Amino acid sequence: MNIIVCVKQVPDPQMPLASFRIDPATNKLIPAPGIPPVINGYDEQAVEAALRLKEGGDAKITVLSMGTNLVSDVIKKPLSMGADELVLLQDDAFEDSDDYATAKVLVAAINKIGDFDIVICGRQSSDFDTGIVGAGVAELLGIPIVPIIRDVKMENGTVRIERVVADGYEVVEAAPPVLVTVSNELGEPRYPTLRGIMAAGRKQPTVWSAADLGIDASEAGVSGSKVKIMKLFQPEKVSQCEFIPGDSPAEIGANLALKLREDKVI
Amino acid sequence: MAENSGILVFGEVADDGLSGTTKELLGKASEMAGTLGESVIGVVAGVGAKGAAQEMVAHGASKVYCSEGGALDAYNSDIYTAALQELAGEVSPSILLMGHTEVGRDLGPRLAFRLDTGIGTDCTDLNIDAETNLMVQTRPVYGGNAQAQVVVDGSSPQMATVRPKTLQPSEPDGSASGEIVDWQPSVDASASKTKVVDRVKAEASGMKLEEAPAIIAGGRGVGSTEAFDELAEIAGTLGGLVGATRAACDSGYISPSVQIGITGRVVSPDLYIAVALSGASQHMSGCLGSKVIVAVNKDPDANVFKDSRYGAVGDFKQVMPAFHEKCKELLASS
Numbered sequence: 001m002n003i004i005v006c007v008k009q010v011p012d013p014q015m016p017l018a019s020f021r022i023d024p025a026t027n028k029l030i031p032a033p034g035i036p037p038v039i040n041g042y043d044e045q046a047v048e049a050a051l052r053l054k055e056g057g058d059a060k061i062t063v064l065s066m067g068t069n070l071v072s073d074v075i076k077k078p079l080s081m082g083a084d085e086l087v088l089l090q091d092d093a094f095e096d097s098d099d100y101a102t103a104k105v106l107v108a109a110i111n112k113i114g115d116f117d118i119v120i121c122g123r124q125s126s127d128f129d130t131g132i133v134g135a136g137v138a139e140l141l142g143i144p145i146v147p148i149i150r151d152v153k154m155e156n157g158t159v160r161i162e163r164v165v166a167d168g169y170e171v172v173e174a175a176p177p178v179l180v181t182v183s184n185e186l187g188e189p190r191y192p193t194l195r196g197i198m199a200a201g202r203k204q205p206t207v208w209s210a211a212d213l214g215i216d217a218s219e220a221g222v223s224g225s226k227v228k229i230m231k232l233f234q235p236e237k238v239s240q241c242e243f244i245p246g247d248s249p250a251e252i253g254a255n256l257a258l259k260l261r262e263d264k265v266i
Numbered sequence: 267m268a269e270n271s272g273i274l275v276f277g278e279v280a281d282d283g284l285s286g287t288t289k290e291l292l293g294k295a296s297e298m299a300g301t302l303g304e305s306v307i308g309v310v311a312g313v314g315a316k317g318a319a320q321e322m323v324a325h326g327a328s329k330v331y332c333s334e335g336g337a338l339d340a341y342n343s344d345i346y347t348a349a350l351q352e353l354a355g356e357v358s359p360s361i362l363l364m365g366h367t368e369v370g371r372d373l374g375p376r377l378a379f380r381l382d383t384g385i386g387t388d389c390t391d392l393n394i395d396a397e398t399n400l401m402v403q404t405r406p407v408y409g410g411n412a413q414a415q416v417v418v419d420g421s422s423p424q425m426a427t428v429r430p431k432t433l434q435p436s437e438p439d440g441s442a443s444g445e446i447v448d449w450q451p452s453v454d455a456s457a458s459k460t461k462v463v464d465r466v467k468a469e470a471s472g473m474k475l476e477e478a479p480a481i482i483a484g485g486r487g488v489g490s491t492e493a494f495d496e497l498a499e500i501a502g503t504l505g506g507l508v509g510a511t512r513a514a515c516d517s518g519y520i521s522p523s524v525q526i527g528i529t530g531r532v533v534s535p536d537l538y539i540a541v542a543l544s545g546a547s548q549h550m551s552g553c554l555g556s557k558v559i560v561a562v563n564k565d566p567d568a569n570v571f572k573d574s575r576y577g578a579v580g581d582f583k584q585v586m587p588a589f590h591e592k593c594k595e596l597l598a599s600s
């Protein structure tokens with residue numbers, strides 16, 4: 001079984017708010033000093049999903065990542081978790097690609113790899129929070145997509161998936177190749193082992209450029225994008241919080257009820 | 267894109283007719299259609315679509331494509347994508363809107379790629395740019411720590427999914443007239459490449475979280491299932507329900523089906539009490555539309571207070587029981 005996992009490097013979404021700053025001139029986030037980027041949380045869980053599939057049978061896991069400022073220690077994490085190969089899609093032409101252009105580049109790489117049964121993406125990336133690329137890759141490849149999943153298994157040649165829905169989950173079956181997008185309900189990704197980290201350190205990622213993928217510069221980056229960013233800004237927040245007085249937490253609790261009653265909220 | 271015209275709104279049916287989210291979309295679509303001098307066109311499918319189509323007319327659609335009693339009765343991603351692709355080809359709208367709902371999240375991006383156009387997801391506002399006549403989409407990014415204004419430029423339709431409960435719904439006008447077209451897409455069940463073999467329901471409470479007048483949301487600091495049960499009891503006293511942060515759900519204290527936030531549910535109750543949660547923007551984005559937000563946290567510097575009307579600093583284990591007792595007392599005397 002051949003599994004392809006798409007992972008994106010993103011700014012740490014848990015960075016303190018005080019470090020979060022936008023440059024109005026470029027409409028971009030200013031990288032916070034001392035806070036390294038991370039692998040998108042859902043994508044780490046996508047790697048975890050692939051590793052669980054591999055435990056259930058013979059499999060090769062190839063991790064794909066497109067980016068222009070990839071940090072080696074960060075982007076190698078899937079290898080140290082146990083993935084087999086890492087392919088980096090790096091080219092200045094890819095910079096500032098929207099989801100549409102990103103999906104095109106990823107699909108070119110997947111087609112170059114050629115042989116695959118399951119493609120695993122995260123449900124959305126925590127920078128722009130769009131949740132589009134997975135659907136795009138599946139559409140461009142012309143394969144079925146099952147989004148927002150909590151489990152995926154291969155059983156007798158059929159892909160069996162648990163898809164999260166508002167009031168529970170659905171069990172969905174499809175014939176490979178199929179694309180799934182992973183949600184946090186899948187559970188915690190495993191920690192890399194020391195052996196894994198050593199092995200990852202020795203592995204060299206494969207790097208493909210736009211030319212390697214047969215992609216024209218006009219098909220990627222801003223010129224290949226459909227969605228243009230006009231403005232990026234931080235809305236001003238004025239705190240209007242009124243702290244409820246009281247000599248003890250219990251008194252504060254009672255006073256809170258009185259306050260809400262006064263306001264006719266309860 | 268001169269030949270594209272009209273704002274196509276994908277409608278959804280709820281238990282009691284046209285969904286609230288669709289009414290919100292129609293309010294905004296009517297406003298933008300006025301600015302552009304174009305019309306609002308609706309599309310709705312599934313059980314109850316006929317009634318919902320009438321409602322779409324009352325909410326401003328001049329024409330509604332309606333399909334009930336056919337291949338679209340139950341939502342299926344493959345079938346809906348193919349059907350909507352066909353309809354969009356026929357209607358050639360300049361703008362295509364849907365809610366950022368369970369269906370819209372799935373259908374929107376797929377359809378955008380089929381139509382070879384761009385889409386902005388989870389938008390909180392839409393406006394027509396006076397100079398370019400393009401639709402400017404405002405959407406929270408970086409978990410709500412920033413906002414972006416984006417446009418789909420150079421391809422049509424311009425697509426967007428809109429976060430529920432962020433736009434004003436339009437008032438229905440019972441005297442409005444519009445054409446309802448019996449829509450029969452050429453797709454059938456064979457278009458589906460996946461098969462649902464089982465459905466497993468989480469335990470269902472009668473009321474939906476989205477409709478609860480009061481919500482007590484617990485965070486990681488709540489610490490246990492038992493403590494969540496106690497919060498649920500207090501919520502019950504207030505006629506409401508309990509919700510949670512992702513950290514609380516991931517810790518197994520409570521079912522993930524009550525997660526509130528950008529990747530959970532979006533709610534706007536009259537009263538939202540945030541208990542032992544830090545106020546991460548990814549969570550707060552799901553409740554900022556609430557009328558009154560109250561935070562209970564032992565850390566006076568917690569971010570959650572910035573978004574709250576009232577703050578109670580202290581251990582929730584002491585604050586909440588006293589709050590509950592007082593509430594019972596006040597409610598008994600009224």
Ligand SMILES: Cc1cc2nc3c(=O)[nH]c(=O)nc-3n(C[C@H](O)[C@H](O)[C@H](O)COP(=O)(O)OP(=O)(O)OC[C@H]3O[C@@H](n4cnc5c(N)ncnc54)[C@H](O)[C@@H]3O)c2cc1C
Nearest residue numbers: 485486487511512513527528529530542543544549564582
């Ligand atoms: C892409 C993405 C999507 C996400 N989507 C969501 C989402 O939809 N919903 C969501 O909720 N999160 C979401 N998150 C996670 C979010 O960023 C936060 O990690 C999460 O909301 C934190 O949960 P918390 O506030 O419960 O926990 P913490 O941040 O750990 O906060 C716990 C709080 O409890 C307080 N506390 C502890 N004990 C007590 C006590 N005894 N009494 C009073 N106060 C106490 C502490 O002071 C602290 O403020 C998402 C993250 C990402 C990256």
Ligand SMILES: Nc1ncnc2c1ncn2[C@@H]1O[C@H](COP(=O)(O)O)[C@@H](O)[C@H]1O
Nearest residue numbers: 006007066121122124125130131132133
């Ligand atoms: N630059 C990228 N490289 C590899 N995978 C990506 C990239 N961008 C997005 N993805 C994948 O697509 C998913 C959804 O991303 P998005 O549509 O940007 O929210 C992510 O969770 C990743 O799995």
